[in-house]
Amino acid sequence: MKDTHEALRVTGDGSRTLFDEAAGQTLHSEHGAVAEARHVYLEGSGVAMQLAQGEVVTVFEVGLGAGLNLLLTLDLAVRHGATLHYRAVERAWLDPSEVAALGWGAHLHDPSLVAWFLAFLEEMRSVTVGWEPSREPVAWTRELPGGGTLTVAYGDAVDEAGLPRGAVRDLLAPASVDAVYHDAFSPAANPRLWEAGFLRACAGALRPGGAWSSYSVAGFVRRALDDAGLEVEKRPGPPGGKREVLVARRPAGR
Template identity: 30%
Template sequence: MTLETTADGSNTLFVPELNEHYHSVKGALTESEHIFIQMGLNHSLVKNPHVLEIGFGTGLNAFLTLLEAEKRQRTVSFTSIEKFPLGEETVRKLAYPEKIAPEESQKFYALHTAPWNQPVKISPYFTLHKVEADFTCFAFKEYYDVVYFDAFAPEKQPEMWNQTLFDKLYQQLNPGGILTTYCAKGVVRRMLQTAGFTVERLPGPPGGKREILRASKVKA
């Protein structure tokens, strides 16, 4: 695994075995902020949302969510499922807090050092529950208002993108809940629609992908 600097100056990781990056090389920070915060979290009307992230990865999405929760004084419960956690040395090389919010660096590293498989209050507005598990066979016990679907691309990790899993996510969303993902492929859009979602194609992040998807569970 190697460190690479993306177009907006933020770092990402490259996985040679998959020939895949953790984030867009067009801008890791720009991508996460646009897709998961602006189009996801901030689109939710729930005052204190429960967020589910598929793929904790570098912790960037969680950190941006924490910062947004504190900025808006909005209590967020954040659950993230990850099968292959990163080591501390790799995390520190990414240097996300140094670029994004140096004064909050302690909270970023607290996200990574927090114990797995139990809720941990990182700040008054943000509780993290990291689950070390395989999403494809995970038995959900909670319901969510927002889903960040941030698995590796379908051609790299096809087992993460199938109808059964999208059906499961639809069932775990509260009415009015939303799911956002960077992948706008037609096959993904159709699976989301088959699961019951109302799906929108939205403009992608500045300088990045042309389109992304937001799927909503319409209230009855």
């Protein structure tokens, strides 16, 4: 990603995103970065409702990126006094100044959370300076504002066989998360993170009743999640955004 001024885009709901040249697409929906993040991930997965009820919630995110999904989820947790444990994988930290330019604070109840995330990125970038993006991931855990934890595995999520690498596998321990936010660029731009083996590992990490959610409704994604034992459902997308999005739930009691 080059200079912020070149990469910055304004999306359909007025919120901003960044264009990633390598992926050839923006980090968030051009129809509305914040609106779609809320609709697909927080509401689609049921996490918004669980946090509003003050529950302890564990999320695994594929692609921490600019931290939008993290910040929207954390903001709800803090607002409702709920405890959030957020796990994620990321292979390339963004520059904190680029993330600051996105202005996430305007969309949060507690805008001070952005400063916390920028400091986290700053720390992680200094710890991992010079690391190759393809290397074996290493995980760090930090306490989140309001309690709870953030654990991020830094490195390539999958190996040559398309399966989660060590630290990522640990974060995907069977039946250990309430939701998976699958936000890894589109299958066309980033096919490795949409292969059946990785989707199966994500599905296996869900507790009974937990949900995987994303914007891709591709047939091979639906089949892989169905084969992994999830109940797969296409749902309407957000107003003015994608026509359909995908939610796949592990049946309660299984």
